[in-house]
Amino acid sequence: MSAEQIIHVRSAIHTFLRDRLADKLSKLAEDDPKRIELEEQFQPGSWLQDAARRVKQIQAVTHSLKPIHPDARGTNLYVPPQQLPAHAEVGTHNLAASFASDVVGNAAALDVYKFLKIAINPEGQSLLDALVAGDAHAIAALSDDAEQAQQWRDALVGLVGTASANVASHQRAKQLYWMVGSDASANEDYHLLAPLYASSLAHAVYQDVQEVRFGEANKAARAAKREGKAHEGVFRDYPQLAVQKLGGTKPQNISQLNSERGGSNYLLGALPPTWRSRTREPWGLHSVIDHMLLQRDGVKPGIKAFLDFLLTDPPANAATRNRVDAHVASLIDELVLMAAELQRDWTQSYGTNWSADARCKLAPAEQLWLNPQRTESDADFNAQWQLMDWPAQIGHRFGNWLNAQLAGKLPVGEAEHRQWKKELLLDESDDGWAQALHDVRTELKAPHYIHSRKGKQA
Template identity: 40%
Template sequence: MQQLNARAHTFRQAIAGFIAARKDEKLKNPEQDAISAQKYDYATWLADAARRVNQLQAATHIAKATHSSAGGSSLYVPPENLPCRAEIGTHMLKGMVPIDVVGNAAALDVFKFLKTQVEGKTLLAWAERGDADLKAALSDNPQMAEAWVKAFAGLVAPSGTAQSHALMKQIYWLTGENPLEDRDFCLLQPVFSSALAHVIHAEIQDTRFGEQNTEARNAFYKKQPYDGAYKDYKGLAVRKLGGTKPQNVSQLNSERGGVNYLFASLPPTWQSQYKPPVLNRTTVLSAFFKTKEAFVALQKLAQFLKSDPAPNVETRQKRTHLEQEIAFALVEFAALIKSSLPAGWSRAPACELALCEKLWLDPERSTLPENDEFLEDDRLFKEAYALGDWPDEVAQRFANELNALLRKAGLVTVGNTEYEHWVQQVMIEAAWPVPVRRRVKEKI
C-alpha cells in the first residue's frame, strides 16, 4: 500500500467516513449479516459506485418536473453557459448552483457520496479536475483510480443529443413576422429549473423557519422591540411533485419532499382614485347619504324609530348615539373633500352647488387673491363667508334631506319637530374662533 500524503489522507478519511455511515444506515446488525457487510468494504463499495454512477445523470433542468411521464432529456447547463436575461432565472446562480440528478433512484447514494465535501468542494468537483490526491485516496492501483475518477466525473458530462417530448409542453409561439426565424418565436413553457427551485426553496424555508425571523416573530407576539429585519413572502402556494415518491422526479426534489413553492401571481389591487362629488350637482348631501357610513347609520336610525321605542333614558341614549354617527360621518365627508381638492375649486363652471355648500367645502377660497376671471364671484364669496350665515343654511339643507330620506324609509310622520332637532344636531365646521350656533329657520 502506497504512503498517502496529508491531503490524500484527508480525502480517504472523508470517503471512508461516508461508506461507514452508509453501512450503519443500511445494516442494523452487521455481525449477523457478514455477506451484506462485505459490500461496504472500502474498495468493493467504490468499485460498485463507479459502476452505478452511469445510471445517473446530473441536471439543472428536470424533464419529469413538468410531467411524470415525460420522456425527454433532462439538461445540465451551468449558469455561466446561459444567456444573461433581465428576468430571474438559472443564469443568476453563478457560483452557487445546486446540482440535481435524475435516473435510477437506487443509485442516488452515489450522488450523495459525490456531494461529500473536502476543503470546501465536493468530491464531484475534485473528480472533474482530475485531482491527483483524490485518485491516490481512491485506490493504490493508478489505473483503477483513474477509471473511477473518470466515471465519477462523467456524471456531469453531456449525454448525447437533447430531446424534447410532447408532455414537456415545449410550445413555441410565433411573436414575430417570419416563421423561419428562431428569434421570432417565444417559448411558452421553459424546462423546469430544479436548481433555481432549490435555491428559492432554501431562501423561503430560511425566511419561514430561520432563527432571525423566529426571533422577530417572538418579539412581535411578546410586544417587545426587535432591531433586526423581518422578511415574509405573502400568498405562497405549494406544488407537490412526484406524489409519494418525489425521488422519481429528481434527487433535489426528494430532498425538498416534493415541495416546490409558487409565488403569488395576482393582478394588483387597484385603489380607485377618490373623486369628490362636487361637480354637475346642486348639492353634495344626496351623495353624502349614499356613503357607507351615512347609509348604514341612517338605516339603523330609521329601523330604531320605526320600532316605536319607549320614551325613556335608554331610548334617548340610543337615538343620540345614532345621530352622532351621522354627524361624525358628515364631518369626515367634508374633510375628505377639502383635503382632496385645491383651494378655489368651486370657481369651476361645472360646480353648480348652492353658495352655502361652496362656502362649507371650499373655505380656503376666501383667502385666495381675487381672480380677474372670477372677480365678482370672488367678492360675493368673501362677503358671504364673512357674514357667517352659511353654516346654518347647510344645516337646514341637511335637515330637509334627512327628513325626506326618513319619510322614504317609512317614517311618514316626521316634520318640523324633527327638522328643528336635526338642525341643532348637525356639525358644520367653520373657521371661527367659537362654534357657530345653529339658528333654526322656518322649514321651507
C-alpha cells in the first residue's frame, strides 16, 4: 500500500473539512464561545464519526419518489445506467458512467454527500466511488485504526445501498395497472407499477437544455440565425419548453440535484406536430411578389444584409458589383423557389386551371407565370402564354418590389429598377429564373425568347 496515495486522499479530506469550518467560523465573532465547539466538531475523527451516523439519514438515488408527490414515503432506487437493460427508447440507460447521482433524505445531512463526492485523485475519482470499490488507500485514509476505518467505510457506502427486501410504495405515490396478459378480467394478467422520477436523467436533460439556452456556442449560432448570417456551428433549440418547479421555496427538500437546479425541471414538448402549409390559398391576392415574397424565411434577413452593405457606401469597383450581384441573386433564388412551390401546391390543391377561378385576382402576368398547366386546356390562356411577354412583366414587378424594399434608406430609381429586372431575366444559374423558364418553355413547346415591355425580343 502506497503511503503517498493515502496522504493524498487524507489531504483532500482535511481540505474539505477545513474549508467548511472556515465558512462556519466566518459567521461568528472572534470571541464567540461556539468557535471552540465547532473546531472540535471538525476534527477529522469527530466529524467522520458523526458523518457515519448521519449518512443513514440520506440515500443516493437515480430514481426518486418525492418528485411524484412531496409527501410520499416509499422506496427510492439507486441503479447506475450500466446496470439497466438497453431499450430503443431514450432513458437513464443512455447516460454514461459519469452520470450524476441524486440524494434524498434529511437536507441537514447533505454535507455528508458533498464530502463523499470530493475528488481524491487527478482522474477525478470521488471518495464515494473509491470506497464503494473497496480502494485500500481511500479506506486507510479515513483512520489510522484499520478496524475503525473499515466501520466508517461500511457505514458511508450505505449511501448507495437499496433495501430491496423492504421495497414499498405509499398512498400518495402514483400506481399504474399494466396489462401483461391477454385477459382483461384476470388480476394475474396485470402488473402493478409504481413510477419513480428518473432524477439522473432529468438532470442530464436540464444541463443540456441550459447549454442550448445560455451556452456561448449556441448563443453565437442563434445570433447568426436571427441576423441571417452564415455560421459554421450548429444551432440547437428546444421549442415549446415547460418548466416544472419542485419543492417550492425549499427545493432541497426534494433532492440534492433538484436543489442545484433551483427546483427547475424542464418538460419537453410532447404533442405531435401540427403541420401547417406555408402556402396560402391564391384567392384575393393581386400579386404574390408584393404580398408573399417578403414572408419567406430568408428574404427579410437577405434584404437587411443587402441594405447594410449598401449603406457602407462601398466603392464603385468589381468587388462591389460582385457583392451586389450576390445579394440580388439570393433574393431571386427565393423568388424562383416560391414560384415552384406555388405552382406545385396550388395545382395539387385547386386543379390545373386554378387561375381561371373567379376568386383569383392575380395580375395576368403572374397567372401566366404560376399556372402554366392551364395552357393545356385553355386556348386563349395558351395564346397569351406563348407570346412570352409576361416574363419581362415579372421582371418589371420584381424590380419595383426590390426598389420598394430599399426606398427610404437609399435613393433608388429607374436605373436600379432596370438593374434588378436584368438580374432576374438573365439569371442563368442551374436553379435560376432563366433555367426554370427554359424548362417550362421546352415542355410546352413555347418560343425561347422574352418580349420586353416595348415589344422587342430579349
